[in-house]
Amino acid sequence: DTEVTQTPKHLVMGMTNKKSLKCEQHMGHRAMYWYKQKAKKPPELMFVYSYEKLSINESVPSRFSPECPNSSLLNLHLHALQPEDSALYLCASSQRQGVDIQYFGAGTRLSVL
Amino acid sequence: QQQVKQSPQSLIVQKGGIPIINCAYENTAFDYFPWYQQFPGKGPALLIAIRPDVSEKKEGRFTISFNKSAKQFSLHIMDSQPGDSATYFCAATESYGAQKLVFGQGTRLTINP
Numbered sequence: 001d002t003e004v005t006q007t008p009k010h011l012v013m014g015m016t017n018k019k020s021l022k023c024e025q026h027m028g029h030r031a032m033y034w035y036k037q038k039a040k041k042p043p044e045l046m047f048v049y050s051y052e053k054l055s056i057n058e059s060v061p062s063r064f065s066p067e068c069p070n071s072s073l074l075n076l077h078l079h080a081l082q083p084e085d086s087a088l089y090l091c092a093s094s095q096r097q098g099v100d101i102q103y104f105g106a107g108t109r110l111s112v113l
Numbered sequence: 114q115q116q117v118k119q120s121p122q123s124l125i126v127q128k129g130g131i132p133i134i135n136c137a138y139e140n141t142a143f144d145y146f147p148w149y150q151q152f153p154g155k156g157p158a159l160l161i162a163i164r165p166d167v168s169e170k171k172e173g174r175f176t177i178s179f180n181k182s183a184k185q186f187s188l189h190i191m192d193s194q195p196g197d198s199a200t201y202f203c204a205a206t207e208s209y210g211a212q213k214l215v216f217g218q219g220t221r222l223t224i225n226p
Contacts, residue, residue, distance in 0.1 A: 004156075042202050042216035043157065056213065090156050098212040099145040104156030 003027075004105035006091050012111045015081060021108045023074040023091030031055075031097040032074040034066060035090040037107070043090055049074060050097040081112045115140060117205050119217025126193055127225050134188045134220045136203035141184070143205040147214075148177065148188050151200045160201070161188070193224045 005024045013019050023032065031050050035043035048056035049068040057066075063085075065077040074091055088107040094100040118137045126132045136146075145164055149157035163170045163177045163186065170177045174191040190197055203217040 040219070040221075042219050045213055048213070092156075099206055099208050101147070101159050101162070102214060104149075104158065106154070106156050 004091055004093055004103050006089075006105035006108050008108060009106065010109045010111075012113065013078065013081065014113050015083075017081075018077070018079045020078065021076040021089055021091075021110075023076075023093075023105060024072055025093040025103070026072055027093065027095075027103070028071075029093035029095055029103075030071060031094045031100070032068060033092040033094075033102065034074070034076050035092065035104075037088040037090055043104075047076075048097055055097055078110075081110075083112050086110055086112045115211075115215050117203060117215050117217040119203050119220060121220060122218065123221045123223075125223045125225060128193060128195060130193050130224075132190050132193055132197075132222055132224070134201055134203070134222070135185065136187065136205075136217050137183075137185045138205050138215075139184065140205070140207070140215075142207040142210055143215075144208050145206050146177070146179065146186050147204050147206075148175075149202045149204060149216075151202065151219075157202060190222075195224045195226050198222055198224050 007022045034046040037043045046060045047066040052068045063080050067075040090107045091105045092102040094102045147162035148160045150160045151157040161172045161175045165181045176189045179186045201220045204214045
């Protein structure tokens, strides 16, 4: 099973809302990633967790707050977002950080009004 | 130096033709080169990957050609089918150092029946 599950599939939120995106994998992977993808663009890395510790933060604004409660779960907490944050948010996982294959979820389509 | 340049941006091929997508990189520390396929509304999925110690890798109808001296690699799709219509991203990463996937800008491929 190479599945990465993301919920919800779609999310609409106002600029004052607080919401969370969830990601789950049961492949025993120890690296998990958040990417942001705008239309017709490649995924842009936001955060990397390796062995449940934040390994990379690509200078993402503090209105995005990642959390890795355990080795199977990854959350992205959203607060006071801007309309330009509307995008597809992708979660991925790999055996380890680095050259191992990254498996992507289907993403959460986020719209900020 | 972290960029991966991909061309063309879009490509239209008749069924049975051989679309070719090209990528070039500068960072000689890159040592793993995956290709991802993304359908609308889905996350990217690994298609095929190559390391710089081989010049060609074939999996089914998909072939990667790799030219280490030119720092270029390309994807060929043999006997292309309408179901291959998708966006294709080349990527590169390094075993040490940043350990981040660097994506090309993507190629939107359309296979006409």
